Amino acid sequence: MILVWLILVPFLAGVLAWVSGRGSRAWPRWIALAGISLDLAMAIGIWAGAWRTGGPEAGRWLVEFDRPWIDSLGIRFHLGLDGLSLLLILLTGFLGIMSVACSWSEIQDRVDSFHFQLMWVLAAIVGVFLALDLFLFYFLWEMMLVPMYFLIGIWGHERRIYAAVKFFIFTQISGLLMLIAIVALYFVHGGASGVYTFDYGALLGAPLTASTGWWLMLGFFTAFAVKLPAVPVHTWLPDAHTEAPTAGSVVLASLLLKTGAYGLLRFVLPLFPEAAAAFAPAAIALGVAGVLYGAVLAFGQTDLKRMVAYTSVSHMGFVLMGAFAGTPLALQGAILQILCHGLSTGALFILVGALQERAHTRDLRRLGGLWPALPRMGGMAMFFALAAMGLPGLGNFVAEFLVLLGTWDVSPAATAVAAIGLIISTVYALWLVQAAFQGPERVATRMSDLGLREMTVVGALVLALVWLGVYPQPVIDTAAAAVATVAATMPGRAAR
Amino acid sequence: MNATTLVLLGPLIAVGAAVVVLMIAVSIRRSHHVTAGIALAGLLVAFLLLFRTTSVGPRGVGPLLLVDEYAIGFTGLILAATAAVALLAVGYLDRLEDQRDEYYMLLLLAALGSIVLVSAAHFASFFLGLELLSVSLYGLIAYPRTRAEAVEAGLKYLILAAASAAFLLFGMALVYARLGTMEFARMSMTAADRDLIALGGVGLIVVGFGFKLALVPFHLWTPDVYQGAPAPTTAFVSTVSKGAMLALLLRYLPGDVVRAHRALLVVFTLLAIASMAGGNLLALQQRNVKRLLAYSSIAHLGYLIVAFLAGGDMAAAAVAFYLAAYFVTMLGAFGVVAVLSTPAREAGDIDDYRGLAARRPWLAMVLTAALLSLAGIPLTAGFVGKFYVTVAAGSAALWALLIVMMVTSGIGLFYYLRVVVAMYMEPAAGGIGGVPAGRAPLAGGLALAALTVLLVWLGIYPGPLVAFIRAAVAGVA
Numbered sequence: 001m002i003l004v005w006l007i008l009v010p011f012l013a014g015v016l017a018w019v020s021g022r023g024s025r026a027w028p029r030w031i032a033l034a035g036i037s038l039d040l041a042m043a044i045g046i047w048a049g050a051w052r053t054g055g056p057e058a059g060r061w062l063v064e065f066d067r068p069w070i071d072s073l074g075i076r077f078h079l080g081l082d083g084l085s086l087l088l089i090l091l092t093g094f095l096g097i098m099s100v101a102c103s104w105s106e107i108q109d110r111v112d113s114f115h116f117q118l119m120w121v122l123a124a125i126v127g128v129f130l131a132l133d134l135f136l137f138y139f140l141w142e143m144m145l146v147p148m149y150f151l152i153g154i155w156g157h158e159r160r161i162y163a164a165v166k167f168f169i170f171t172q173i174s175g176l177l178m179l180i181a182i183v184a185l186y187f188v189h190g191g192a193s194g195v196y197t198f199d200y201g202a203l204l205g206a207p208l209t210a211s212t213g214w215w216l217m218l219g220f221f222t223a224f225a226v227k228l229p230a231v232p233v234h235t236w237l238p239d240a241h242t243e244a245p246t247a248g249s250v251v252l253a254s255l256l257l258k259t260g261a262y263g264l265l266r267f268v269l270p271l272f273p274e275a276a277a278a279f280a281p282a283a284i285a286l287g288v289a290g291v292l293y294g295a296v297l298a299f300g301q302t303d304l305k306r307m308v309a310y311t312s313v314s315h316m317g318f319v320l321m322g323a324f325a326g327t328p329l330a331l332q333g334a335i336l337q338i339l340c341h342g343l344s345t346g347a348l349f350i351l352v353g354a355l356q357e358r359a360h361t362r363d364l365r366r367l368g369g370l371w372p373a374l375p376r377m378g379g380m381a382m383f384f385a386l387a388a389m390g391l392p393g394l395g396n397f398v399a400e401f402l403v404l405l406g407t408w409d410v411s412p413a414a415t416a417v418a419a420i421g422l423i424i425s426t427v428y429a430l431w432l433v434q435a436a437f438q439g440p441e442r443v444a445t446r447m448s449d450l451g452l453r454e455m456t457v458v459g460a461l462v463l464a465l466v467w468l469g470v471y472p473q474p475v476i477d478t479a480a481a482a483v484a485t486v487a488a489t490m491p492g493r494a495a496r
Numbered sequence: 497m498n499a500t501t502l503v504l505l506g507p508l509i510a511v512g513a514a515v516v517v518l519m520i521a522v523s524i525r526r527s528h529h530v531t532a533g534i535a536l537a538g539l540l541v542a543f544l545l546l547f548r549t550t551s552v553g554p555r556g557v558g559p560l561l562l563v564d565e566y567a568i569g570f571t572g573l574i575l576a577a578t579a580a581v582a583l584l585a586v587g588y589l590d591r592l593e594d595q596r597d598e599y600y601m602l603l604l605l606a607a608l609g610s611i612v613l614v615s616a617a618h619f620a621s622f623f624l625g626l627e628l629l630s631v632s633l634y635g636l637i638a639y640p641r642t643r644a645e646a647v648e649a650g651l652k653y654l655i656l657a658a659a660s661a662a663f664l665l666f667g668m669a670l671v672y673a674r675l676g677t678m679e680f681a682r683m684s685m686t687a688a689d690r691d692l693i694a695l696g697g698v699g700l701i702v703v704g705f706g707f708k709l710a711l712v713p714f715h716l717w718t719p720d721v722y723q724g725a726p727a728p729t730t731a732f733v734s735t736v737s738k739g740a741m742l743a744l745l746l747r748y749l750p751g752d753v754v755r756a757h758r759a760l761l762v763v764f765t766l767l768a769i770a771s772m773a774g775g776n777l778l779a780l781q782q783r784n785v786k787r788l789l790a791y792s793s794i795a796h797l798g799y800l801i802v803a804f805l806a807g808g809d810m811a812a813a814a815v816a817f818y819l820a821a822y823f824v825t826m827l828g829a830f831g832v833v834a835v836l837s838t839p840a841r842e843a844g845d846i847d848d849y850r851g852l853a854a855r856r857p858w859l860a861m862v863l864t865a866a867l868l869s870l871a872g873i874p875l876t877a878g879f880v881g882k883f884y885v886t887v888a889a890g891s892a893a894l895w896a897l898l899i900v901m902m903v904t905s906g907i908g909l910f911y912y913l914r915v916v917v918a919m920y921m922e923p924a925a926g927g928i929g930g931v932p933a934g935r936a937p938l939a940g941g942l943a944l945a946a947l948t949v950l951l952v953w954l955g956i957y958p959g960p961l962v963a964f965i966r967a968a969v970a971g972v973a
Contacts, residue, residue, distance in 0.1 A: 070880075070959045072966055073887065135883070143874040149913070153921050161921055165913055172871075173906035179883070180898050183890035 002042060003065045003079040006089065007127045009039050010096070014119025021112020032115040033100045036122060040093025047086055047478070056083040056481040069136070074186075074197035078133040084335065084482035085129045087475060088262055091342050092129070094464070095254045096122045099247035101457045102350045106246055106357055107155060114155055117147040121251060128259045134182045134198040138175070144256065145171055148248070155245040163243035170236040174226035181219025185271070188212060204270055217272035217279060224268060227260030228316050231290045241309035246353025249305065253312050253349060254342035261316070261338050264323045265331070265486055273489040276324065283324035284407065284414045290317025291421035299428040304355070304362040307432060308348045311388055314421060315341040321418060322403035326490035330406025331483045332476055333399050339475065340395035340468055344387040347461040351381050354454055355436070358447040369441030376450045378437040380458050387465050389429035390422055395468030503552050504563045506545035507571055511608045514538020518601050528596045532586045532939070535600035539579045539607070546572050559679050562617035565968040570614040570743045573820060577736050578607040580827045580943045584834040585728040587937025592640060592839040599639055606632035606732065610740035619668045619678035622744065626664070626708075629737055630657045636732065637725040640839040649724025656717045660707030667700025680748045695759065702763060708741045711767045711801065712774035715794050722790035723844060727837045730786060731830035734793045735823045742800060746815055751892070752807030764805055769900055771798030776908040784844040788911055789829055792870055795908060796822055802901055803885040806892035812969040814888035817962060821869070821877035821954055828866035828947040832859050835940045849915060851924030860919045862948050867912040869951055872905060877954035
């Protein structure tokens with residue numbers, strides 16, 4: 001039942017925030033903050049409980065919830081939580097708090113409705129990480145879209161409507177392809193076993209011919225690749241990230257993209273192991289292409305938010321690589337990368353948002369020399385830029401290193417090429433700091449440095465990243481069982 | 497005529513009697529709200545009588561009608577939808593100067609025709625129901641007779657409906673000439689298959705269906721009629737009149753029979769693809785919300801034909817569920833239009849909807865829910881409907897049609913979102929002249945609230961309805 005509450009609490013908090021908005025602007029903020037904090041607390045509680053009982057084991061859900069929903073079609077309300085989902089839900093709760101906090105002063109228009117949409121999207125994301133019925137998964141997957149669309153379209157920047165519609169159509173069409181694949185899988189499994197069900201556990205054993213498996217895998221892969229995003233279906237991302245309000249960018253980059261990565265690990269690899277193994281070289285190539293392409297384009301941007309958005313493309317390339325390399329090391333790296341990218345990119349978006357609130361521009365050509373005026377912000381930006389480029393001692397380094405190490409066994413060439421991405425990332429990270437904070441001062445207005453609320457938000461993110469960089473073992477242990485399960489399904493990867 | 501027959505015909509008699517009572521009441525004294533009350537009471541009595549009908553079991557009434565679970569289910573749907581239209585019409589007609597009462601008589605007659613259609617077992621009752629429906633619709637469409645567009649729409653519908661009826665009649669004549677029967681149950685497609693003339697007759701009948709269902713390329717009347725007709729009538733045309741025809745088609749020309757005959761399969765596949773692509777692509781160009789919804793309804797009928805083609809119980813259940821979801825959704829969408837419109841000026845232009853969220857937040861929310869349901873987004877009935885259609889088409893391995901459906905409905909998102917964007921993200925524009933500010937009329941507001949609750953309810957917990965539908969269609973199609 002606690003799994004249902006994990007989804008319901010943010011959603012109810014959102015409804016409450018909306019209703020309370022009649023009275024004042026402060027209520028929705030506090031209610032949303034309380035709701036998502038409660039969610040995080042519940043997730044931490046589950047985590048602590050799991051360790052007391054000996055930690056997650058392979059092939060077993062830590063917590064499960066299973067009720068009939070639409071019986072006549074074999075649809076159940078089936079939720080389950082293992083180490084992988086748990087980590088992602090912890091991330092969702094943590095960044096959910098950050099996204100509420102970073103909107104505190106930025107959002108002044110329709111505060112009630114904003115927090116309703118924000119909580120709604122967070123609830124749907126938590127649900128996606130928990131769903132073990134393919135209908136339910138698709139239901140929640142699509143449910144993420146609407147609030148996100150409104151977040152971008154109503155509270156976004158200049159070209160918000162274009163960005164919102166593009167985001168919606170990209171993800172919707174790719175989602176519909178996944179729907180066809182889900183339905184096809186349902187019939188393949190039902191036809192062979194006589195049991196028509198959308199249950200994940202049952203479908204894992206669906207007997208697939210090579211070509212059917214290949215097509216169905218592609219259906220799922222398309223949906224997740226768009227969300228991830230993988231080159232060449234990433235084009236919605238720079239627009240959506242750039243135009244979204246800060247909280248929207250944080251949720252998009254740190255959480256929504258992760259649902260794509262999660263989908264690869266939870267569905268594509270275990271459901272279609274043979275097809276995925278056959279497809280792996282192409283997917284790894286796409287991942288490497290993403291790493292390089294994103295990094296090069298990030299360096300070329302003049303809009304700060306767009307620049308951070310392209311670094312996302314680059315970092316998520318590592319996730320794609322790691323997932324399809326399929327060795328336990330690479331999978332661990334991919335999961336760590338998911339978490340660290342969520343933290344570091346979220347922080348960068350928060351900083352850019354704070355900067356825009358003060359300087360009223362994100363244009364690098366009009367910024368510069370901000371360090372004397374904003375020393376705290378400059379220092380923080382420096383820190384997260386270094387994290388993004390993979391400085392040892394911070395989480396991203398561990399993650400990218402593990403991915404490269406794990407991929408080496410599968411494809412040394414891809415590993416070597418992807419490593420070049422690390423060099424380019426150094427260039428753009430330094431360029432970001434240099435162009436905005438160093439050099440001659442170009443912004444005339446007087447600005448106040450990061451305040452207590454902002455420092456708390458960013459400080460928490462700093463601590464989390466340092467922790468993941470110095471002592472990632474608890475996270476690795478939590479994910480180990482899930483990683484072992486996934487790696488075991490891929491032919492010939494578990495031993496490496 | 498015995499007691500059982502009376503019970504079987506109960507709902508039909510109730511609706512018919514309500515029309516008579518209305519006529520008498522109006523001749524004594526005209527009072528709009530009393531008239532509306534009588535009409536609604538008649539619909540309610542008919543609906544309650546349905547429960548009595550179920551207990552008698554599936555029985556034919558002579559050779560003309562067949563009253564079984566299937567017919568009863570659709571009759572219930574028609575009655576409920578008609579009641580919603582009547583509720584929406586109350587507020588709309590309040591703003592008409594004179595002659596408000598006749599609207600309800602025509603509406604009930606149209607409902608009567610639709611009920612005859614879904615229970616028809618014979619060419620004669622089929623045509624009778626169809627004409628009863630069409631002729632009432634001429635009046636309903638041209639009802640605000642001082643407004644030129646309404647009269648134009650009525651005239652257009654009259655000419656095209658009459659032409660399509662001619663096709664239909666000729667088709668029936670050919671089939672009768674070769675097969676020697678007018679009872680559906682005694683016709684066999686296998687016999688028709690070897691006979692070019694009979695097959696031609698079936699083709700002509702399909703053309704007649706195409707007109708009524710507004711499938712591309714027989715859709716030309718749709719946008720004009722939707723735009724010109726008073727909004728409550730538009731709601732009726734887009735739901736009840738199409739639903740009744742589709743129910744009849746589904747029962748007597750089931751998808752697996754169609755797929756067994758190459759020519760028919762090709763025709764229906766092309767109709768489905770043309771409707772999905774045509775409806776969605778043409779909607780992109782529209783700046784009028786009523787026209788936009790017209791093209792959207794064309795596309796939705798295309799999706800329905802995809803499910804219909806799958807054949808078997810699964811497909812019949814999917815079509816029935818989708819129809820129910822589509823009814824709720826379209827009534828909600830046109831309900832908002834009806835609340836915003838007046839007989840003198842239909843709220844069609846997209847400018848009328850700009851900034852609606854700020855002025856009328858509840859109406860904007862209802863319309864958003866309806867549009868998202870049309871787009872098939874979760875938490876709405878349309879999502880479950882679309883999923884069901886996908887499952888049905890998957891059961892018959894119609895992958896190519898499914899991919900067309902997914903791609904075109906993806907394109908369709910764009911125009912639904914445009915209305916949402918206008919309501920939420922753009923400031924109110926000028927030219928809202930006809931749109932009155934203030935509260936929705938009580939009856940219309942109630943109907944909209946009920947429809948919205950239903951729309952979300954079906955989107956979250958469709959289990960009971962699915963179970964009911966599966967029981968009702970079992971063995972019928």
